[in-house]
Amino acid sequence: MGNKLRVGILGATGAVGQNYAVLLENHPWFDITYLAASPKSAGKPFAEAVKGKWFMDRDIPKSLVDLVVGDAGHPPAAFGKCDFVFSSYEGTKEEIQKTEMEYAKAGFPVVSNNSAHRWTEDVPMIIPEINAYHLQIIPIQQDNRGFTNGFVVTKPNCSIQSFMTPVYALMEQGYFPRELNVVTMQAVSGAGYPGVPSLDMIDNIVPYIGGEEDKTEKEPLKIFGDLVVVDRKINSVSSEGLKIRARCTRVPVIDGHTACVTLQFDSSAHNYSYPSLDNVKQIWEDFEGLPQKLSLPSAPNPAIIYRKEENRPQPRKDRMAGNGMAVTVGGLKDYGDRYSFVGLSHNTIRGAAGGAILTAELLKAKGYL
C-alpha cells in the first residue's frame, strides 16, 4: 500500500462521500487516509458519524469504520494526512468555492463533484473520454491564483453522462450536433438520502428536478468547447452552434439515469454527409477514449455499449455495465434528418464518485498528481 496516493474525502458523510468510501475500497492507486465533514461530525469515528444515515447497500469498509473524521472547513487539518482530495463538500455555492480554493492554495489538488466551480473560467470541467486536453488549464489556474501544487478540477452533472460520450464519439468522426433534445428519467439516488420522499415515487413520477435542466443544457457546451490558450491566457471555452433543450424528470429507480435523446447534426460542416444507421453503430462500437487507451483502472472498456434489443437500455439491467462506468445506448432510430436514441449510465458511479475517480486517475497518468 506504501506507493499508493493518499486520498482525502471532503463531505465524507454525505451521499457522494459514502460512494467514494465504497468505490475506493481496494483501489490499486488510491488509498483513503483522511475523511472530513462538517464540524458536527468532526472528531467522531466515521461509523458513528454516519450512523442512521449510511445508505449504501454495502457496509462501511472495515478500514474506515474507526477513522476519526476531520473538519472539512479547515484545510490545515488535512496536512500530512493525504496527497489530494475528492470534494463533495456541502454548503452554499460561495462557501464551496471558497473552501475548495483554500485546499488548492494549501497545496492539495481538488477533484470536485460540486457544481460550484464548474463555470469558473480557469477551472476545467472534465469527462475523461472527451476533453482531457482541457487539463492544460490547470497551470493557468495555478498561475492566476498563485498556487504551487494545488488546483481545482471539476466533473459535470450526473444528468448529462448518459449521452455525452455517445455524442462525442460522433463528433470525433465529424458529425457535430446542432440541436439536441433530451428528456432524462433520473434515479432517486441522485438526490441523496433522505432525498426524494417515497410519497412522490410510488405510483408516480415527478417531471421536474430543481436546477437540472439548466445544468443539462449548459454544461455540455463547456465540455465540448474549443480551448484556445494564447500566452497562458484562456481565449475561449465554448461550444457555439449547439442548442440543447432538456426536460429532467424523476422516476422510481434506485440507480441509473436514462436519457431519451433526439440529435440533429450540423450539416454545414466541411465534407459533411448524413451518417447511416450502420455508421453510427460502428462509431459507437469502435470508440476508444483516452482512459481506455491509457488503461486507467476505472476505465470501462468498451466505454460505449450498444444494445441491439429494442427494449434496452434499462436501468436495473444496464447500470452496472463496465462496473457502473460504461454508457449503454440503444433504441437508435433514424428520422432522415436526425437520430433518436436512449442512453443510460449509473448516476452515482459514472455520474458522480466514479467519474471523479476516473478523472483523478487521468490526472495521475498525466502527471498532475
Next chain:
Amino acid sequence: MGNKLRVGILGATGAVGQNYAVLLENHPWFDITYLAASPKSAGKPFAEAVKGKWFMDRDIPKSLVDLVVGDAGHPPAAFGKCDFVFSSYEGTKEEIQKTEMEYAKAGFPVVSNNSAHRWTEDVPMIIPEINAYHLQIIPIQQDNRGFTNGFVVTKPNCSIQSFMTPVYALMEQGYFPRELNVVTMQAVSGAGYPGVPSLDMIDNIVPYIGGEEDKTEKEPLKIFGDLVVVDRKINSVSSEGLKIRARCTRVPVIDGHTACVTLQFDSSAHNYSYPSLDNVKQIWEDFEGLPQKLSLPSAPNPAIIYRKEENRPQPRKDRMAGNGMAVTVGGLKDYGDRYSFVGLSHNTIRGAAGGAILTAELLKAKGYL
C-alpha cells in the same frame, strides 16, 4: 331508465371492457344491457367470466354480476339486446376489422377502441374536442358499404391524448405545429392484465412499447388532417407539414400517461407571429371544445388544466382531473423558437373507455345514435 340507449360491450371481459363496465355505471344516457366476449366466456354470468382476472380497483357493478355473456364474434346474438356497441373486441387486426364491420352491417353503430380501423379511409378517428366534423365521413362510409343504420367510428391511441388537445387549442388560434418531439412515460394499466411483469417495473423503466411510437407519430396526422368531401367522396385526410418524433417508455405508474413535448410552430403561416408564454397559457385556459359547449355528460370542464407549480403534472395527483377526462399541462418553457411542456391524461379513462364514451355522447348529441 327507459329512455336510455342500450349499450353492448364487445370484449367485455378484457381490460378495456372492464373499464366500460365501471365507467358506465350510473351514466345518464347509456345503460349496459349486453356483454359479449370470446366463445370461452359466452354463456357464463359476467362475474364468473372475469373471475380471477377482474383487475379494477372497484368491484363489478351489481347490475352486471349475473348478466350472461354473449359470443362477441356472432353479431346476431346482439339483436334486440342493445342499440349500439363499444368495441374492445380482441383478435388479429383482420378479425377485428371484419367483426366490427359485421356489427355495422347488422345495424349497430360501433364505437371502437381498437386500432384495426383507425387507418381505414372511410372510418373517422375522433377526439371530440378536436375533429368532431370528421363525423361527416359516417354517411359516406354507410354509402360505400351499403350500411343502413350501422357504422364504425374509432378513437385514437392512449399515448397521444396527453398532448393532442393542448396542441389543437394552439392550432385553433393560428399556431400550427411543424415539429413535435414527444417522450411518453406510460402507465402499466395501458398493457392490460396481466400485462407488464413486475420484474420489469420495480427499480426499473422500459424505454420501449411495441407499436406505440408508430401510432404516436402517425395518428395525430389523421386527426388534425383537413377533410375535403367532394361528391360524397373523401378527397383528403392528412396533415401535411407536421413531423412527429416519439419515444414511448413504460414507467412504474398504475394509471396516467405523461408526455414531455417540444413543439415548433410553422412560421410560414399567414400573419404568424410567435406567441408569448402568456398567450399560450391564456389559450389553454380559454379553450372550450365542442363537448364542453354541448355540455356532454362526460365532458371535462375545463378540458385543459394548466398547473403553475413547476413539478406538475404528476400521474397520481393529476390523472383524475375532470373525472379522468381532462388533460393537465405544466412545465411550459419558451426556447425562443419553440415551446416545451409536459402533458398528462388518464390512459384508461380519457385514453380508452372514457374517450370512447365521450365520442358516443357526441354521436348522440349530433343525431348519429
Next chain:
Amino acid sequence: MGNKLRVGILGATGAVGQNYAVLLENHPWFDITYLAASPKSAGKPFAEAVKGKWFMDRDIPKSLVDLVVGDAGHPPAAFGKCDFVFSSYEGTKEEIQKTEMEYAKAGFPVVSNNSAHRWTEDVPMIIPEINAYHLQIIPIQQDNRGFTNGFVVTKPNCSIQSFMTPVYALMEQGYFPRELNVVTMQAVSGAGYPGVPSLDMIDNIVPYIGGEEDKTEKEPLKIFGDLVVVDRKINSVSSEGLKIRARCTRVPVIDGHTACVTLQFDSSAHNYSYPSLDNVKQIWEDFEGLPQKLSLPSAPNPAIIYRKEENRPQPRKDRMAGNGMAVTVGGLKDYGDRYSFVGLSHNTIRGAAGGAILTAELLKAKGYL
C-alpha cells in the same frame, strides 16, 4: 351551513391536518372555520402556509385557500372562531399534553389524533364501533380538572385499526382473545411528508417503525378494557389476560395498512366453545356498531367487509371500502386452536383524520358537542 358546528384544526399544515381539510369538505355537520399551526405559518393564508408541502392528491378545498392560519399554541386565538377542535398539534409529548389541555380548559372540546394523552387515565381513547361507553369518562375528566365545556378525547394509533373491529365483533359474541400475534405492513402515508425516503421503499421493505410495536401491543388493552366508574372515580381501565405481540413493517404502499393476525381465544370463559369458520364469517357479516346504528355521516356500513377471494384484502383495491372507513378482512384460516386472518384499513382515513371525525360525530350524537 348556518347550523353546522364550526371546526378548528390544530396542526392544520401537517399531514393529518391536510387530511382533515380534504375529508371535511362538504361534511353535513361540521364546517372548518379555523386553521391553526406553528407560529411560522401563523398569519399566512392557508395556501401559502402549505406551499410546497401540500401532499394530498386532491387540491386544497377552495374555501380554505385564503383562510388565514392562526397560532395553534395560543388557544385564545380560537375564541369565537370555532366550536371544537381536531388536534394534530405537533410538538414534544409534554407540549402536546399541555396545549391540548389548555384548549379544553378554554372551553373547547378537543378530538386528538396525537398519542400524547392516550394513556392519561381520565382521557378516553375511542374507536366508535368498540368502546363508545368510555365517553362517560368525559364528565370525570371535567370534574378532575375543573373544565366546564371543554375536554380531550383521543383516538388510537393507525396500526391497530385493521384488526380491532373484527376482533371486537368476536368478543361481542363471547370469543375473547387471549393471544394475538400481528405483523403489520404499513403504508408510507402514515409517516407524513416527506416521511419515508424513496431509497428505502424501492425494491425494499423496512421491518421496523419506531414506536409502533409498543403502541400496537398496548393500546388495544385500554380500548378493550372494562371501565368501572364508582363515585365518579375511574377504578379500572385495562384488559387483563390479552397478550399482543406485534411486528410493524413499512412497505411501498401509499395508503392502507395490512395486518396479518393470528388469534387465540380464551377458552376459560363461561360456556365457551371454539367457533367454526362459518360462525366467524357470520359474526363479521352481521356486525353493527353504534356508529352504524346511529347512522353517523362517516360510519361505514357494513363496518366489516369479508372478502372471500383468497388473495384479498389488498391495499390498493380495498382501502377505499366504505369511503376509507370500513375494515376489510380475508384469508381466514382455522388452525383448530386459533384463527389466522388478514385485515386492512385506510390509515389516513379510518386510521387518522377519518377516525377522529367519526369520533366527533359520535360525540355530537351523544350530546357532548
Next chain:
Amino acid sequence: MGNKLRVGILGATGAVGQNYAVLLENHPWFDITYLAASPKSAGKPFAEAVKGKWFMDRDIPKSLVDLVVGDAGHPPAAFGKCDFVFSSYEGTKEEIQKTEMEYAKAGFPVVSNNSAHRWTEDVPMIIPEINAYHLQIIPIQQDNRGFTNGFVVTKPNCSIQSFMTPVYALMEQGYFPRELNVVTMQAVSGAGYPGVPSLDMIDNIVPYIGGEEDKTEKEPLKIFGDLVVVDRKINSVSSEGLKIRARCTRVPVIDGHTACVTLQFDSSAHNYSYPSLDNVKQIWEDFEGLPQKLSLPSAPNPAIIYRKEENRPQPRKDRMAGNGMAVTVGGLKDYGDRYSFVGLSHNTIRGAAGGAILTAELLKAKGYL
C-alpha cells in the same frame, strides 16, 4: 477445467435455469456442459431459446450462448454430455416425478429444485447446514428402485430458508421449537418471468401466494425430522411436536424473502431453561454448519449474520450477504415466553439455484458425486 464435473441443467430456459447459468459461471468444481428444456427449445442455441425471456440482470454467460439446447424429456440425450443434473424441469407433478426418476435410473444424480419429490419417502430434502445426514437415504433409494449411480435429491421451498437455519442453530443447543408463527414477505422473482403482474405490485401487496403456506408449514417438519434407518429401511422422518402457522405474502421487492417469526420453545425438554437474548445472539454468531466446516465453495461464512440495527434486515441491503447464500437476522425481541425475529435470505440464490448448488457441493464432498 478438465477435472471439473460436467453439469446438465433441466429446464434451462426457465427462471431457475437461468439462475443456474449465471451462478455456475466460473464455479471451481462444476462446469455446465449440457442445457435441456422443452421440445420447443430443443435444437436451438441457448441464446435463441431464451430470446425475449432472459430476465437476469447479467447477460448470458458467453460459453452458453451457442450451446445447443437438448430435449429435457429425453434422458438418453444427456448421455456422455454431463455427470449429473440440476433439475428445474417444468411440467405437472407426475411428469416431473417421472422424468427425474428416469434420469436417476439412467445413471444421473439429480439435484432438484422442484417440489414434486419433496415428500417422496426415499428422497431426501436437504438444507446443507441442517440435515446433511439425511443423505444416507440415498443408498436406500438406490436399493429400492434398482438405481446404480443415479439418485434424486431435493431442496426445499424458498419461503422457509429465511428462518430454518436460525431456528436450527437454536435446536442444536437444545432449544427446540414448539410453535412457530411466520409471516413471509416474498419477492417477485420467486414467481419467475413474467410472473407477478406489475398491476399487483405498484402501490400494493398481495397477502396470498398459491401453495406457499402449505409448503412453509410442512417442509420444515421433514427437514428437522429424525431419521431412523433400520435394516436399510427408513423408519421415521418426521418432526413431532412442532406446529408452524404461515401467512405468505407478495411484496414489491425484486429479490429477497423476509420472514417475521414468532418462536416458542418446547419447555418440556430435558434440562431446558429459557435462553436469554444474549444466548440467542451468541448461538447465531457461533453457528457453523457442515458446509462451513467443509469450506464448500458456495458456503457462506458466517452462515447466519445478526444485524444489530433495529431496522434490519432489509431485502435490498441484506440479500447479497454471503454472496446471496447467508441468512440475515435482526429485530430479536424477547416476550418472556417466546422470541420474535426477522429473517431474510435471497430467494433465487440461497432459496433456489444457489441452495441446490451448495447441496451438490455437499454431495461431491461426501462422495456421492
